[in-house]
Amino acid sequence: MSNIQVWTLVFIILSFGTYIFIAWRSRVAETEGFYVAGHGIPTVANGAAIAADWMSAASFISMAGLIAFLGSDGSVYLMGWTGGYVLLAMLIAPYLRKWGKFTVPEFVGDRYSEFVRTVAAGAAIIISFTYVVGQMNGGGIVFSRFLNINITGGVIIAAGIIFTYAVLGGMKGITWTQVAQYTVLIVAYLIPAVAVAQLVTGIPIPQVSFGQILDELNALSAEFGLDRYTEAFTARPMIDIFLVTLTLMIGTAGLPHVIIRFYTTKTVRGSRYSAFWALLFIALLYTTAPAVGAFTKFNLLEGVQGKSVDALPQWIENWSGTGLVTIAPDATTIESVSNSADAGADLTINNDILVLASPEIAGLPAPIVGLVAAGGMAAAMSTAAGLLLVISSSVSHDFYFRRFRKTADDRERLLVGRVAMGGAVVVAVIAGINPPAFVAQVVAFAFGLAACSFFPAIVLGVFWKRCNDKGAAAGMLAGLVVTISYMIYTLEVFGTAENEHILSISPEAIGAIGAAVNFIVAIIVSKATTPPPKHLEEMVESLRYPAARRTPATGTTSEPPPEQDVS
Amino acid sequence: MARTEDEGQAPSEGDWRREYWRRNLRLMLTLLCVWFIVPFGGGVLFVEQLNQVSFGGYPLGFWIAQQGSIYTFLVLILIYAVRMDRLDDKFGVSERDEEGQRR
Numbered sequence: 001m002s003n004i005q006v007w008t009l010v011f012i013i014l015s016f017g018t019y020i021f022i023a024w025r026s027r028v029a030e031t032e033g034f035y036v037a038g039h040g041i042p043t044v045a046n047g048a049a050i051a052a053d054w055m056s057a058a059s060f061i062s063m064a065g066l067i068a069f070l071g072s073d074g075s076v077y078l079m080g081w082t083g084g085y086v087l088l089a090m091l092i093a094p095y096l097r098k099w100g101k102f103t104v105p106e107f108v109g110d111r112y113s114e115f116v117r118t119v120a121a122g123a124a125i126i127i128s129f130t131y132v133v134g135q136m137n138g139g140g141i142v143f144s145r146f147l148n149i150n151i152t153g154g155v156i157i158a159a160g161i162i163f164t165y166a167v168l169g170g171m172k173g174i175t176w177t178q179v180a181q182y183t184v185l186i187v188a189y190l191i192p193a194v195a196v197a198q199l200v201t202g203i204p205i206p207q208v209s210f211g212q213i214l215d216e217l218n219a220l221s222a223e224f225g226l227d228r229y230t231e232a233f234t235a236r237p238m239i240d241i242f243l244v245t246l247t248l249m250i251g252t253a254g255l256p257h258v259i260i261r262f263y264t265t266k267t268v269r270g271s272r273y274s275a276f277w278a279l280l281f282i283a284l285l286y287t288t289a290p291a292v293g294a295f296t297k298f299n300l301l302e303g304v305q306g307k308s309v310d311a312l313p314q315w316i317e318n319w320s321g322t323g324l325v326t327i328a329p330d331a332t333t334i335e336s337v338s339n340s341a342d343a344g345a346d347l348t349i350n351n352d353i354l355v356l357a358s359p360e361i362a363g364l365p366a367p368i369v370g371l372v373a374a375g376g377m378a379a380a381m382s383t384a385a386g387l388l389l390v391i392s393s394s395v396s397h398d399f400y401f402r403r404f405r406k407t408a409d410d411r412e413r414l415l416v417g418r419v420a421m422g423g424a425v426v427v428a429v430i431a432g433i434n435p436p437a438f439v440a441q442v443v444a445f446a447f448g449l450a451a452c453s454f455f456p457a458i459v460l461g462v463f464w465k466r467c468n469d470k471g472a473a474a475g476m477l478a479g480l481v482v483t484i485s486y487m488i489y490t491l492e493v494f495g496t497a498e499n500e501h502i503l504s505i506s507p508e509a510i511g512a513i514g515a516a517v518n519f520i521v522a523i524i525v526s527k528a529t530t531p532p533p534k535h536l537e538e539m540v541e542s543l544r545y546p547a548a549r550r551t552p553a554t555g556t557t558s559e560p561p562p563e564q565d566v567s
Numbered sequence: 568m569a570r571t572e573d574e575g576q577a578p579s580e581g582d583w584r585r586e587y588w589r590r591n592l593r594l595m596l597t598l599l600c601v602w603f604i605v606p607f608g609g610g611v612l613f614v615e616q617l618n619q620v621s622f623g624g625y626p627l628g629f630w631i632a633q634q635g636s637i638y639t640f641l642v643l644i645l646i647y648a649v650r651m652d653r654l655d656d657k658f659g660v661s662e663r664d665e666e667g668q669r670r
Contacts, residue, residue, distance in 0.1 A: 067633075072614075075632035079606045082637045086602045089644045090595045094651075207634060211624030230629045232614045242611050267662045269655070269669070272648040279644055283637050290633040544588055546655055547662045 007370030008146040015184050015374045016161055019381075022180055023165030023173045031413045034170030035102040035393055037264040041175050046270070047277020049175045050261045052182035052382035054081075054252075054278070055285060056131075057138025060185060060379035065354035067293035068300075069339040071227060073235040074293065080245040080447075082279060082286055084252025087455075089275035092253060093262040095462045095543045097271040102263070103390075104256040104454065105398040111461040111536065113469035114402070119476055121398035123453045124256040125391055127446045129431075131257075132387040132424075136432025139380035145319075145356065146373040152433050158377065159429045162385050166392075166425070167418050174385045175264060181378035186284055188375020192359040192368055193288045196295045199362055206291030213298050220301045224337055229294065236506065243509035250515050251447025254455035257386040260393075268546035296358045303361065304334040304347060315360035316347075324350035388428065392421040445487055445507060452479035452514025460522055465540045467522060468532040475522025483514035587658045594650055598643045606636040 032038050041049065059081070067074030096107055105124055109117025136155050143154025165173040193206045203209035218228045227234035233241065252258060261278075262271045303313050309331055319325040327334075331346035338345035354361075356376060359368045396416045401408055408416075453476050460467040460475075490507045491498060505513070531537075609617060610632030617628030625634075655661035663669055 072629055072632065075610055075629075078633050079610055079636045082640050083602065083606055086599070086640050086643050090598065090647055208623070211630070214624065214626075214629075230618065230626050232618065232628065232632075238611065242607060245606065245611065267669075269648075269652060269662055272644075272651060276641070276644045276648055279637075279641050283641055287634055287637055541584070544591075545584070545658075545660045547660050549583070550659045550663070 003366040004369045005147060007367045008373045009370075011367075011370045011374035012147070012377060015180075015378060018180050019161060019165060019177045022176045023169050026172045026176045027168045028170050028172050029414075031102075031410055031417060033172045034414055034417050035389075035397065036260070037170075037172040037175050039100065039264060040266060041264040043265060043270045043273045044277050045179050046175070046261065046265050046274045048182040048281055049178040049264075050258065050274060050278035051281035051285075052178035052185065052378070053261055053386035054258055054282060054383070055182075055185065055379055056383035057135050057142075057376065057380035059285065059289075060189065061138055061142075061355055061376050062352050063355075064289045064292040064296065064358075065339070065351035067290050068297040068354055069351060070235050071221075071229040072232045073241060074290070076236075076241055076244045076248065078286055078290060080248025081252060082282060083245070083249040084258075085275055085279040085282070087249060087253035088258070088262070089272055091459050091462070092259060093271040093275050094268045094546070096259060096458070097262050097265060098268045098543050098546060099539075100263070102260075103393045103397050104259050104458075105394060108454075108457050108461065108472065109398070109402075111539065112457075112472045112532075116457070116469055116473050116476070117398060117402070119473065120454065120457070121394045123449065123476075123480070124394045124398075127255065127449050128257060128387040128390045128394075129428075131446050132384050132391070132428045133431045135380045135384040135387070136428050139377055139384070140432065141352065142356070142373055142376040142380070145353075146370070155429055155432045158381055158384075159425050159432070162381055162388065163422065163425045166385050166388055167421050170417065170421070171260075171264060171389055174389055177385070178382045181382040182281060184378040185375040185382075186281070188371045188378070189285050189288060189292075189355075192362070192364055192372060193292050193295075195364055195368070196299070196358065196362045197291065200295055200298065206295070207287045210291035210294045213294060217294060217298050217301075220298065220305070223305070224301060224335070226337070229297070237504045240504055240506050240509050243505060243512045247451050247509055247511035247515075248447050250451035250455050251449075251511055254450035254453065254458070255446070256394075256450070256454065257383075257390045259454075259458075260390065261386070292355060292358060296354045296361060299358075299361050300349070300354075301337060304337065306333055306335070308333050313361070315357055318360065319353055319357055324353045384428065388421060388424045391424040392417055395424070396420040445511075448483050448487070448508065448511025448514065449480070451511035452483040452518055456515055456518040456522060460519070462540065462543055464523075464526075465537045466531055467526045468529055470529045471522040471524075471526030474525040475518040475520075478521040479514040479518030482517045483510050486510040486513075583658055587654065587660065590654055591651070594647065594654070598647055601639065602643055605631065605639045610636055 028034050063077055066077065099107060099110070101107065101110070105117045105120035108120045136159065139158040140151035140154035143149045143157065144151050165177050194204050197206040197209045198204040201209040201212045203212070214230055218230060221227065221229050236244070262274060265271045265274050309327055312334070316325055320327070326341070326348045328344065328346050334346045336345040337347045337349065339349055339351050341348050356372060359372055396413070400416060401413065456479065457472045457476055460472065487507045487510065490501055609628060614628035614632060617631065618626035620627040622630050652661065661669070
């Protein structure tokens with residue numbers, strides 16, 4: 001066993017042990033605990049749990065690598081995956097917390113109708129399922145690289161741990177383990193980033209210091225025949241960048257596994273501050289990622305430039321075993337680098353390894369490499385657990401008990417919730433080991449689907465009392481039809497041919513247009529049909545005020561903070 | 568987006584409700600304008616023009632897209648949460664227990 005493997009094993013065992021311990025401490029006995037952690041999670045902890053829930057294997061492992069190869073256009077992920085929290089904080093979180101039940105389909109069911117609830121539950125399951133398969137596979141890759149266990153074994157170990165704490169503790173167990181997982185993943189991300197920043201520029205704050213190397217990186221990129229790093233619109237045209245960013249923002253605000261995280265706070269006020277803490281914790285990683293991307297690309301290009309194939313740095317040999325780094329057979333010296341095998345470059349590097357390999361690329365010691373492996377696992381597992389909870393609650397709470405067993409006691413509800421969770425884990429393992437061909441394509445489009453279905457229905461439900469069930473159903477279906485048909489039109493999935501992009505709008509960007517269609521159709525159909533009944537108007541009215549009005553308090557309450565300027 | 572209700576004299580019960588909601592919407596829409604202008608204006612539509620300006624080693628447009636937008640989002644949420652606390656208190660709808668302490 002190599003030094004790196006020993007350290008990886010140490011960190012993996014330590015972190016997994018912690019998760020199991022926390023799970024045992026926070027096991028639950030009621031459905032309210034299982035689905036929404038009893039509405040009892042403190043604000044800051046909930047923010048950390050949201051951050052871990054949100055930052056997936058893709059954020060941790062792939063994003064910096066993507067940015068390294070996309071350069072300026074990688075900004076779509078940075079802006080798109082953070083901007084959604086502003087929408088969540090202002091348009092969704094406080095109102096859904098005030099309503100205070102268990103699932104997202106349940107909200108649209110209460111607000112509109114059972115039919116809309118069923119459509120929503122189906123959409124929630126499909127979105128979460130495609131997303132969870134990617135997490136399982138990501139966890140398997142970490143295991144296979146660092147511990148030489150094959151991907152099947154890795155997936156099964158990761159799923160076993162998730163199974164333990166998700167079935168035992170439901171949302172409560174998941175939330176508290178996510179707090180621990182956030183800590184592991186952010187430490188694992190920041191330490192190598194700070195070390196690399198210090199090594200390259202002498203300033204240990206990556207957010208500040210990567211500006212120092214951009215000029216050199218631009219020059220270096222030019223020598224390799226790549227686009228200038230800071231040049232905008234090299235990978236996608238402006239209209240596409242605009243719409244992809246908007247789709248990712250709206251999609252983030254519409255993803256069921258993110259929205260339910262705001263149900264677990266104690267108060268409406270807590271849900272607003274949770275959004276702040278969540279974005280603060282997320283921003284720690286998201287402002288570091290572009291620095292990691294730039295530094296790693298810089299080190300990579302500088303390390304291999306003009307080297308002959310047998311004099312390459314050691315990390316290339318370490319990683320070539322995974323098949324994620326390949327050297328062209330006819331290459332003698334490295335003169336071109338790419339992330340795509342089709343480019344025929346001398347050195348081909350998969351996006352996914354740049355973060356995992358960044359400590360090795362920069363020559364950092366073995367314990368740090370092991371820590372990064374544990375961080376990657378934490379990111380994959382925390383997101384997978386949150387998604388599995390959505391799947392289990394949609395199946396048990398929104399389908400089974402609504403359609404088949406309308407009267408069931410709390411014990412039975414909890415048991416069925418656990419069985420559904422167990423079933424979801426098993427299905428996720430099978431799919432994670434053999435990802436169905438379409439999943440890899442579809443997972444990137446979960447955001448488009450969430451953007452065109454949930455977001456408009458929820459926002460209209462809160463902000464427009466006149467919106468009725470027919471409008472919401474028609475809007476959701478129209479949004480989904482537009483989005484899915486464009487994806488099928490432009491992508492080679494389900495055996496259909498690939499067609500040219502219309503107006504250079506890529507399939508990742510169509511969700512924003514689907515959302516607009518949803519809004520327009522919902523408004524027109526609502527206007528043309530009868531207004532919703534009185535009790536629904538009253539329900540919407542009650543969502544808008546955090547608590548019943550007290551007679552204006554005198555003296556007992558704390559003084560309001562001093563006036564401050566909004567700008 | 569809000570339900571259009573005429574601004575005539577309503578019974579006092581409805582008055583504070585409408586006023587609270589109107590202020591919430593005004594705050595929200597102001598902040599959402601900033602939410603839109605900074606990333607989409609600075610980071611996408613005018614990024615090439617802004618890149619001509621250097622900002623601490625970064626081309627300005629590039630910095631807004633990869634750093635500045637995220638900081639802006641954070642500040643926006645904080646302003647919203649703090650201002651809504653104040654609004655809730657002013658209208659007596661903040662969540663407090665029997666002793667008037669925040670829950």
